[in-house]
Amino acid sequence: xxxxxxxxxxxxxxxxxxxxxxxxxxxxxxxxxxxxxxxxxxxxxxxxxxxxxxxxxxxxxxxxxxxxxxxxxxxxxxxxxxxxxxxxxxxxxxxxxxxxxxxxxxxxxxxxxxxxxxxxxxxxxxxxxxxxxxxxxxxxxxxxxxxxxxxxxxxxxxxxxxxxxxxxxxxxxxxxxxxxxxxxxxxxxxxxxxxxxxxxxxxxxxxxxxxxxxxxxxxxxxx
Ligand SMILES: Nc1ncnc2c1ncn2[C@@H]1O[C@H](COP(=O)(O)OP(=O)(O)OP(=O)(O)O)[C@@H](O)[C@H]1O
Numbered sequence: 001x002x003x004x005x006x007x008x009x010x011x012x013x014x015x016x017x018x019x020x021x022x023x024x025x026x027x028x029x030x031x032x033x034x035x036x037x038x039x040x041x042x043x044x045x046x047x048x049x050x051x052x053x054x055x056x057x058x059x060x061x062x063x064x065x066x067x068x069x070x071x072x073x074x075x076x077x078x079x080x081x082x083x084x085x086x087x088x089x090x091x092x093x094x095x096x097x098x099x100x101x102x103x104x105x106x107x108x109x110x111x112x113x114x115x116x117x118x119x120x121x122x123x124x125x126x127x128x129x130x131x132x133x134x135x136x137x138x139x140x141x142x143x144x145x146x147x148x149x150x151x152x153x154x155x156x157x158x159x160x161x162x163x164x165x166x167x168x169x170x171x172x173x174x175x176x177x178x179x180x181x182x183x184x185x186x187x188x189x190x191x192x193x194x195x196x197x198x199x200x201x202x203x204x205x206x207x208x209x210x211x212x213x214x215x216x217x218x219x220x221x222x223x
Contacts, residue, residue: 001162001193002028002051007060009046009216020046022216023060028162028195033188035204036197038213044197045166047213051195052164053081065161082107086155086163090170092147094139094154100126101135104154111158125153129183145176152183156192163187165196169203181206 007024010017020043028034028051036044049055050062053069062069069080086107094103104122111118126132129149139147148168155163165184169177177200185206188194196207204210212219 001030001032001065002026002195003063004051005061005063007047007050007057007062009043009050009055010058020216021050021057024213024216024218026211026218028193030161031188031191031193033184033192033194033206033208034196035207035210036195036213037199037201037204037210038219040199042213043216044213048164048166048195048197052085052087052162053077082110082158084161086158086160088148088151088155088163088165088168090167092139092151092171094147094150096139099136099138100131100142100150100153103139103150104157107154107158121157122153125157126150128156128187129153143176144172145179148172148176148180149183152180152187156187162193162195165194167198168196169198169200174202177203 004024004026007021008019009021010019024047036047038044046055050057056070064084067080069077072080101119101122104125105118108118108121123132123135126135129152131146131149131153134142134146139150142150169180172180181203184194184196196203198204
């Protein structure tokens, strides 16, 4: 489903270039749950943003379902992202004055379907994350774990082929983290492909496969 070939990323910096990725070859199969781990600065977030079509690599290619995504123009890439990917970040980025249901409906705004259909899809997504009863609540009336689950519902509302998550439990206590990771595991069991960056070794056990980055390279080459 995702194949990278010799992906490198250099960031310009005052003292020269920072080589964040130095040639990453990676394959993620349909239906896999892959965790990307590694020390701070090893290139995890850079790799995730490149896989997710948010940051052009300096060299190398990324193919998703056979499409070389960085050969697309900006509009084509934006459409591809919207049609194939969902994203969950450490900060929930919920809109404070919209209800949980309205937050989950946001990615559906550009789509040509009736308001009722959008509400139904958002409601289904909230049910999938166990929050059917919280649809009408504002984010400020939800716990941190519930807010993260709303963010996950929003990421999966249009049934993305791939769900990307960057430190999704970074702001949560360990019991709440376990609940959220359990939810990712359930989504995976239901067929969702997931690629997650995490510092937390406890999170790694929910994944099917863990890959480790060290200084911009895969520690153990992907087979
Ligand atoms: N926009 C940027 N400009 C310059 N350097 C950057 C930029 N983003 C990341 N870097 C550098 O690239 C390297 C990899 O960063 P990245 O954020 O991908 O690592 P990470 O493993 O996700 O780190 P962390 O776990 O601390 O989030 C680091 O040396 C970082 O300082």
